[in-house]
Amino acid sequence: MKTVNHWIGGKTVEGASGNYGPVTDPATGEVTTQVALASAEEVDAAVKVAQEAFLSWGQSSLAARTKVLFAYRALLDANRDAIAELIVAEHGKVHSDALGEVARGLEIVELACGITTQLKGELSTSVSNRVDVSAIRQPLGVVAGITPFNFPAMVPMWMFPLAIACGNTFILKPSEKDPSASVKLAELMTEAGLPAGVLNVVHGDKVAVDALLAHPGISAVSFVGSTPIARHIHTTASANGKRVQALGGAKNHMLVLPDADLDAAADAAVSAAYGSAGERCMAISAVVAVGSIADELVEKIRERAEKIKIGPGNDETSEMGPLITAAHRDKVASYVKGAADQGADVVLDGTGYTVDGYENGHWIGLSLLDNVKTDSDAYRDEIFGPVLCVLRAETYEEGVALINASPFGNGTAIFTRDGGAARRFQLEIQAGMVGVNVPIPVPVGYHSFGGWKDSLFGDHHIYGNDGIHFYTRGKVVTTRWPDPADAPAGVDLGFPR
Numbered sequence: 001m002k003t004v005n006h007w008i009g010g011k012t013v014e015g016a017s018g019n020y021g022p023v024t025d026p027a028t029g030e031v032t033t034q035v036a037l038a039s040a041e042e043v044d045a046a047v048k049v050a051q052e053a054f055l056s057w058g059q060s061s062l063a064a065r066t067k068v069l070f071a072y073r074a075l076l077d078a079n080r081d082a083i084a085e086l087i088v089a090e091h092g093k094v095h096s097d098a099l100g101e102v103a104r105g106l107e108i109v110e111l112a113c114g115i116t117t118q119l120k121g122e123l124s125t126s127v128s129n130r131v132d133v134s135a136i137r138q139p140l141g142v143v144a145g146i147t148p149f150n151f152p153a154m155v156p157m158w159m160f161p162l163a164i165a166c167g168n169t170f171i172l173k174p175s176e177k178d179p180s181a182s183v184k185l186a187e188l189m190t191e192a193g194l195p196a197g198v199l200n201v202v203h204g205d206k207v208a209v210d211a212l213l214a215h216p217g218i219s220a221v222s223f224v225g226s227t228p229i230a231r232h233i234h235t236t237a238s239a240n241g242k243r244v245q246a247l248g249g250a251k252n253h254m255l256v257l258p259d260a261d262l263d264a265a266a267d268a269a270v271s272a273a274y275g276s277a278g279e280r281c282m283a284i285s286a287v288v289a290v291g292s293i294a295d296e297l298v299e300k301i302r303e304r305a306e307k308i309k310i311g312p313g314n315d316e317t318s319e320m321g322p323l324i325t326a327a328h329r330d331k332v333a334s335y336v337k338g339a340a341d342q343g344a345d346v347v348l349d350g351t352g353y354t355v356d357g358y359e360n361g362h363w364i365g366l367s368l369l370d371n372v373k374t375d376s377d378a379y380r381d382e383i384f385g386p387v388l389c390v391l392r393a394e395t396y397e398e399g400v401a402l403i404n405a406s407p408f409g410n411g412t413a414i415f416t417r418d419g420g421a422a423r424r425f426q427l428e429i430q431a432g433m434v435g436v437n438v439p440i441p442v443p444v445g446y447h448s449f450g451g452w453k454d455s456l457f458g459d460h461h462i463y464g465n466d467g468i469h470f471y472t473r474g475k476v477v478t479t480r481w482p483d484p485a486d487a488p489a490g491v492d493l494g495f496p497r
């Protein structure tokens with residue numbers, strides 16, 4: 001069996017705790033790998049390595065940093081397939097989807113390559129007699145990143161390229177369910193010339209996370225994962241004096257107005273609900289159909305969903321892969337099984353699905369629930385599987401009120417041909433990312449990604465300008481260089497004006 005170890009100080013470091021977690025191929029259900037789970041002592045050792053590396057990396061020139069990042073970009077580009085294969089083997093998503101996540105991660109590396117212009121400070125000359133004021137931004141120190149299973153390459157790349165470009169050193173604690181991609185990302189950074197200790201990968205579970213949250217050597221924590229854990233991370237790390245951004249779970253709605261192109265809306269709903277088997281924080285999990293179009297829209301979604309080919313991620317004819325674990329598959333199935341009792345019409349029931357030759361895989365088919373009630377479990381919880389709920393609203397206002405009543409506020413989309421309605425929606429909807437005829441409005445790298453309400457705890461969204469702000473702190477320098485001819489200013493106890 002393969003063993004995934006830590007990557008600390010630019011090399012493999014074997015786990016010393018004696019604890020290992022299983023990594024399963026979701027398509028076969030077989031445990032293929034064990035991953036080392038770090039103890040608090042191992043976390044402490046990694047933090048010391050990162051602190052040591054910060055002494056020089058924090059002082060390094062922008063030219064030295066961008067040289068590494070440009071080389072890294074080229075290496076990532078050459079290794080897209082290799083990274084995607086690791087993702088498919090441990091996450092289960094289809095290869096083309098895995099390539100998509102590598103591409104979206106690479107976008108942030110490209111953003112980091114341009115850090116030279118983004119870290120330019122500000123200067124005001126002659127604010128007073130021979131006084132100039134400059135504002136600069138400096139790195140924080142050692143930053144920790146804690147990431148979820150569903151994007152094992154992209155979400156780490158939302159964090160460490162920018163953190164490192166800003167002069168920090170980084171400890172990544174990836175998901176223990178699919179840890180191999182993160183090690184590959186770190187190895188390539190070393191190959192690109194990153195000094196040892198600047199990017200470290202420490203595997204683990206709650207023990208390692210809590211050690212990072214408590215460690216006085218960690219200055220800031222970036223977290224992406226489920227809402228309960230995001231809340232715990234935010235509360236604990238803040239109480240320990242750290243800067244925190246903690247992105248949580250979601251229930252993303254798509255509002256379809258009566259004037260929308262229903263074929264386009266149905267295509268978008270199916271792609272966004274069932275892509276990556278619904279294991280995306282930006283998946284559409286609730287369609288709100290406004291007015292008389294609901295029956296026709298549900299029928300169009302059903303026709304399309306029935307044609308999706310389910311199979312292993314490394315089979316290029318597969319469009320949707322398995323779920324991450326058998327336990328998660330069973331939990332997702334329980335929502336579908338309980339839906340009718342809670343008032344929904346089960347249009348498609350994906351439970352009990354298997355793929356020939358892969359009977360032990362974590363399979364589930366596509367489910368479509370219509371007339372879902374807002375107080376039902378299938379609507380209230382983030383299911384994180386291929387289950388799409390359809391709700392109905394009489395008017396635009398009723399639809400918006402329904403969406404705004406959700407405790408989540410990650411992404412949302414409107415489908416309409418009415419520009420005025422779309423404009424109103426942008427302003428009235430309570431979510432961090434809005435799509436107009438775009439079902440998964442994940443911002444490009446040079447804008448920031450983040451939700452509202454229970455989908456994000458903290459002040460900063462991730463990557464883009466917010467990311468650079470998060471990984472740096474401001475300093476304002478007020479300078480007076482008197483002219484040699486000036487008379488001494490003399491003592492003045494008044495407050496400087």
Ligand code: NAD
Pocket residue numbers: 146147148149150151155173174175176204205206209210224225226227229230232247248249250280281382384410451455
């Ligand atoms: P998770 O919250 O279970 O795990 C995320 C990370 O936290 C992992 O590294 C895990 O080891 C660690 N962790 C888990 N339990 C912990 C505990 N009790 N104490 C300390 N650390 C703990 O999330 P997941 O199941 O890996 O990922 C899916 C979730 O992530 C979904 O809710 C999804 O919406 C969310 N997500 C959100 C975004 C976003 O941008 N908002 C992006 C991707 C995923």
